[in-house]
Amino acid sequence: MAVVVVDYQGGNVRSVVNVLKHLGASVVISNKAKDIAEAEHVILPGQGHFGACARELKTAGLWQALSDRIQNNKAFLGICVGFQLLYEESEESPGVQGFGLIPKKITKFTAGEHGKVPHMGWNNIQTAKDSALFKGIKNNADFYFVHSYFAPQQEGKDLKQSLCEYGASFVAAIEKGAVWGCQFHVEKSQQAGLRVLQNFLAI
Numbered sequence: 001m002a003v004v005v006v007d008y009q010g011g012n013v014r015s016v017v018n019v020l021k022h023l024g025a026s027v028v029i030s031n032k033a034k035d036i037a038e039a040e041h042v043i044l045p046g047q048g049h050f051g052a053c054a055r056e057l058k059t060a061g062l063w064q065a066l067s068d069r070i071q072n073n074k075a076f077l078g079i080c081v082g083f084q085l086l087y088e089e090s091e092e093s094p095g096v097q098g099f100g101l102i103p104k105k106i107t108k109f110t111a112g113e114h115g116k117v118p119h120m121g122w123n124n125i126q127t128a129k130d131s132a133l134f135k136g137i138k139n140n141a142d143f144y145f146v147h148s149y150f151a152p153q154q155e156g157k158d159l160k161q162s163l164c165e166y167g168a169s170f171v172a173a174i175e176k177g178a179v180w181g182c183q184f185h186v187e188k189s190q191q192a193g194l195r196v197l198q199n200f201l202a203i
Contacts (some may be wrong), residue, residue, distance in 0.1 A: 049092060
């Protein structure tokens with residue numbers, strides 16, 4: 001089946017779809033659990049609030065299908081809040097559970113300690129060794145960020161973490177098998193972002 005971009009009335013869906021079509025991919029925008037289960041590749045864009053995104057996915061009946069896909073290691077890419085939802089929880093939404101692939105809490109940047117909040121604009125990434133996500137992209141390439149909350153590093157079997165510096169080091173992207181996540185906006189990161197999407201579609 002075509003690449004499914006999850007539509008739950010949130011996230012930067014149209015921009016992601018436009019970039020995928022530019023790459024020649026066949027794309028379906030869907031809010032159906034069946035499509036998520038059957039797709040070869042699924043992308044979950046996200047922007048805004050951790051708790052609101054989780055709530056909308058549950059209201060739309062998509063949460064369990066996404067959770068099953070993630071736990072079964074089927075090709076999945078979470079972008080921005082879609083990436084943060086791969087973690088257990090977030091300081092942004094106390095009591096709201098993420099997908100829990102990574103048992104760590106998303107944390108808020110502290111103004112002054114980390115710089116201006118939100119972290120917005122271009123920043124470079126130190127890529128993980130043997131990264132498939134960043135294949136063909138030079139180390140320390142720049143990507144576009146807009147976020148106030150960040151993922152701390154986490155030890156984990158088969159977990160690759162690529163890092164960015166903003167006052168302190170934080171996780172800019174993860175790979176765990178076929179499940180990938182990017183804190184930066186792939187669709188706004190020009191040629192480097194296009195290559196990340198090409199690498200994802202090659203899974």
